[in-house]
């Protein structure tokens with residue numbers, strides 16, 4: 231990792247006329263610029279097929295920054311952007327790109343550092359990587375980094391093929407596979423909460439933790455991504471990457487230091503310890519769902535199959551819940567429940583760690599009710615941590631009631647925490663690979679979800695099976711009920 235106060239680089243965005251560039255990449259680069267995380271020594275080259283001029287590119291970049299951004303600073307920012315149209319499958323066009331990069335490199339004093347950001351469909355990743363190598367566009371004087379967007383493959387086999395293609399042109403340590411959950415402030419905080427607090431770390435094992443629940447619910451439906459999503463589904467879209475990454479951070483052993491390699495090696499051990507579920511037993515561990523129509527917040531909502539013509543009769547899952555077992559010394563017997571889905575009651579990502587209850591609570595009014603201690607890590611939209619304890623009800627009663635100790639991240643810092651992409655782009659510029667997925671993580675997580683998907687591909691589901699605006703199918707509740715647990719509410723008002 232370089233110790234650069236204001237890293238210098240040429241950022242080449244393949245897919246600069248697309249949605250991701252507009253919604254995430256340009257605004258993130260702007261915030262790095264505005265916050266002084268990067269100085270004037272950078273330039274961005276945007277690539278797409280559209281025959282845009284530099285001026286039109288500038289207008290689009292400026293518009294992507296929102297209405298509040300205008301004036302001299304916005305103009306100074308967009309002046310660093312250059313549009314260079316070509317079809318990425320046309321090998322001859324890369325020569326011209328090379329000339330442009332060399333010219334900009336001296337103009338912007340970027341010391342030969344180059345980021346190639348592939349914000350395009352994955353079928354182009356291999357072609358682009360090969361052409362960059364073939365036409366000597368990898369830097370000779372500085373560093374070169376290849377940033378790859380998801381999805382990284384469709385299953386283990388296709389991910390491996392893709393990996394073979396890109397690693398024939400770039401070394402593993404030059405490849406930055408984005409998982410934007412790893413850039414979220416509270417996901418990064420998991421490690422700190424665990425390893426910087428004795429009261430948690432000493433209890434963080436199967437003697438004191440009854441179960442862990444990770445929910446990432448979305449109120450939005452498939453929106454305009456039907457083409458992508460219908461081939462993907464919730465398991466590939468969310469479980470293979472974001473959900474399993476959160477499981478590894480919650481379950482890993484303390485690293486010996488904070489080097490990316492050490493942290494990664496602990497995460498990989500967890501992925502290797504995930505219980506291999508026999509295909510015939512998948513239904514005991516995983517539940518899939520697809521939303522049907524319903525009303526939410528007064529709006530009449532369509533079911534998934536009515537969202538677009540090509541989705542009629544689709545059997546793609548828009549919801550997954552699962553019980554993940556980690557068969558190692560620390561976690562033997564502790565279920566990690568995950569659930570994620572579209573068109574659920576609300577947008578929320580939250581982790582609930584349920585501690586083992588005491589054998590007898592003399593202060594519990596209703597003995598049949600359990601009131602275990604909970605540690606809740608709020609990832610979004612609220613950011614913070616809440617610890618649920620039991621304390622005496624005020625007044626003459628000697629019964630206990632749950633109370634909560636809450637820390638709200640935003641309120642304390644009184645500024646918005648950096649957006650995930652902003653953080654990850656900066657990490658890439660300083661060469662910090664901690665928050666990117668290594669091939670070993672990607673391959674192990676594909677192998678894990680492939681078993682589930684294989685099993686499901688052999689049986690037609692009875693879809694739709696949950697109403698838009700609900701919290702998913704009933705079977706997902708049964709997963710926990712069978713173990714004597716229930717999902718703790720994720721209602722944002724709760725915290």
Ligand SMILES: NC(=O)C1=CN([C@@H]2O[C@H](COP(=O)(O)OP(=O)(O)OC[C@H]3O[C@@H](n4cnc5c(N)ncnc54)[C@H](OP(=O)(O)O)[C@@H]3O)[C@@H](O)[C@H]2O)C=CC1
Nearest residue numbers: 245246247248249250278279280317318349350351379380
């Ligand atoms: N959008 C999002 O929120 C997210 C997207 N992603 C991933 O990011 C990547 C990009 O997604 P998104 O921006 O939504 O996609 P879009 O369809 O909006 O954009 C695709 C881009 O690729 C360019 N392109 C396509 N074919 C060629 C070609 N042959 N030569 C040169 N340029 C080409 C298009 O430019 P033109 O049309 O001008 O040729 C456009 O800029 C995908 O891998 C997606 O899965 C990941 C997470 C979230």
Ligand SMILES: O=C1O[C@H](COP(=O)(O)O)[C@@H](O)[C@H](O)[C@H]1O
Nearest residue numbers: 380410446448467468472579610
């Ligand atoms: O990667 C993805 O994530 C988003 C959810 O991200 P969040 O930061 O809003 O929680 C999801 O909507 C999308 O389908 C998926 O591709």
